[in-house]
Amino acid sequence: MKHPLMVALLVSGLALAVSAHAKEAALQAGQPLLPQLDKIDKALNDGETYSELSPQDRGRLRETLVRLRRVGEEYRDGAPMPESVRTQVFNDQETVNVVLTQAREDSRLICRREKVTGSNRATTQCLTAAQRDRMRDDANRNMIRAQGGGPATTN
Numbered sequence: 001m002k003h004p005l006m007v008a009l010l011v012s013g014l015a016l017a018v019s020a021h022a023k024e025a026a027l028q029a030g031q032p033l034l035p036q037l038d039k040i041d042k043a044l045n046d047g048e049t050y051s052e053l054s055p056q057d058r059g060r061l062r063e064t065l066v067r068l069r070r071v072g073e074e075y076r077d078g079a080p081m082p083e084s085v086r087t088q089v090f091n092d093q094e095t096v097n098v099v100l101t102q103a104r105e106d107s108r109l110i111c112r113r114e115k116v117t118g119s120n121r122a123t124t125q126c127l128t129a130a131q132r133d134r135m136r137d138d139a140n141r142n143m144i145r146a147q148g149g150g151p152a153t154t155n
Contacts, residue, residue: 026100027093033072037065040100052106052130053099061099064092106130 027036043049044058053061071089075081081089111126127135 025097027068027096029093033068034076037069037072040065040096048107050100050103050107052128053103057099057103061096064095068092068096106133 026040027033044053044061050058068089071081071085075085106129108129109126110129110132111124113122114125115122
């Protein structure tokens, strides 16, 4: 009886740790801004970390990072920022954190052992969370269309 309980506690603890890590903000308040921006730029350019980021979100993120970098370089020496600049920096940090957190969640790889129809052999299928969502949405759309509830396709 103790063994299954210990396994359940371990699994729930790991799940909480993973979800806490996924919610970690990309820009941390109270930390030097420019090194954090460099780290985000490097992750954006590696082609893997935020691979599911849409071009629109990527463009918005780049504009926000440029604004933040400009402010970080202007107030590098610890000069006090005016209230309006502090407010803009806070809003930009929130934008960056929201976009990157969602992109990180969409980019996580999920592997499952699945049996192909007509086969008894299971294979490992690894897809990102966003790919799985797109496949599910496409399947639902196709099912509705096949049942006659959706718009007819015209050629």
